[in-house]
Amino acid sequence: EAQVTQNPRYLITVTGKKLTVTCSQNMNHEYMSWYRQDPGLGLRQIYYSMNVEVTDKGDVPEGYKVSRKEKRNFPLILESPSPNQTSLYFCASSSQGEGSNQPQHFGDGTRLSIL
Amino acid sequence: AQSVTQLDSHVSVSEGTPVLLRCNYSSSYSPSLFWYVQHPNKGLQLLLKYTSAATLVKGINGFEAEFKKSETSFHLTKPSAHMSDAAEYFCVVTPRGYTPLVFGKGTRLSVIA
Numbered sequence: 001e002a003q004v005t006q007n008p009r010y011l012i013t014v015t016g017k018k019l020t021v022t023c024s025q026n027m028n029h030e031y032m033s034w035y036r037q038d039p040g041l042g043l044r045q046i047y048y049s050m051n052v053e054v055t056d057k058g059d060v061p062e063g064y065k066v067s068r069k070e071k072r073n074f075p076l077i078l079e080s081p082s083p084n085q086t087s088l089y090f091c092a093s094s095s096q097g098e099g100s101n102q103p104q105h106f107g108d109g110t111r112l113s114i115l
Numbered sequence: 116a117q118s119v120t121q122l123d124s125h126v127s128v129s130e131g132t133p134v135l136l137r138c139n140y141s142s143s144y145s146p147s148l149f150w151y152v153q154h155p156n157k158g159l160q161l162l163l164k165y166t167s168a169a170t171l172v173k174g175i176n177g178f179e180a181e182f183k184k185s186e187t188s189f190h191l192t193k194p195s196a197h198m199s200d201a202a203e204y205f206c207v208v209t210p211r212g213y214t215p216l217v218f219g220k221g222t223r224l225s226v227i228a
Binding site: 041104107108 | 149151156157158159160161164205216218219220221
């Protein structure tokens with residue numbers, strides 16, 4: 001089954017404690033991205049990657065890091081989380097970049113709470 | 116610059132009545148447009164997409180949308196609402212080139228029995 005898998009689904013942690021949210025896709029997609037969803041703001045892109053070792057900033061990259069060492073994986077790293085990063089996070093992938101007409105496939109989301 | 120405006124943050128309909136979720140867009144280029152649905156505790160699922168072929172696009176679960184360039188609109192409709200349609204709906208525009216998708220802020224659809 002084609003899917004995007006995020007882990008963990010839920011995490012409560014404290015300010016400053018480094019965390020990583022993993023994302024893996026099994027569709028051999030070149031393009032992957034991370035979004036955060038906040039009430040009243042819709043989804044905003046954090047980072048995206050067009051292929052292995054190619055990453056770039058989205059609209060709200062501050063406080064986040066990513067890496068793309070393998071095609072299937074695109075982890076999101078919060079080196080020093082702060083309460084304003086409390087949010088619902090989604091990973092997505094597609095066969096082409098966002099200038100194409102290919103739809104994004106989304107994971108089920110990771111709800112992060114930073115105390 | 117690209118933008119998407121979903122004109123209603125919340126729409127409530129009775130089961131069996133028509134659904135209309137409104138979306139206006141602004142794009143410098145001929146856009147690709149999508150509607151996604153998000154059920155509670157789930158990711159976004161593609162409902163339908165417009166990519167400059169037919170202006171009336173049919174999607175899953177009986178939904179369809181009509182691209183109207185003159186009105187810069189891409190409204191989502193369904194003839195008869197079902198309880199399972201209750202969810203959050205997002206209109207999305209894809210600009211040309213490798214730039215971020217532009218999401219609307221979402222419309223929450225409630226279906227009353």
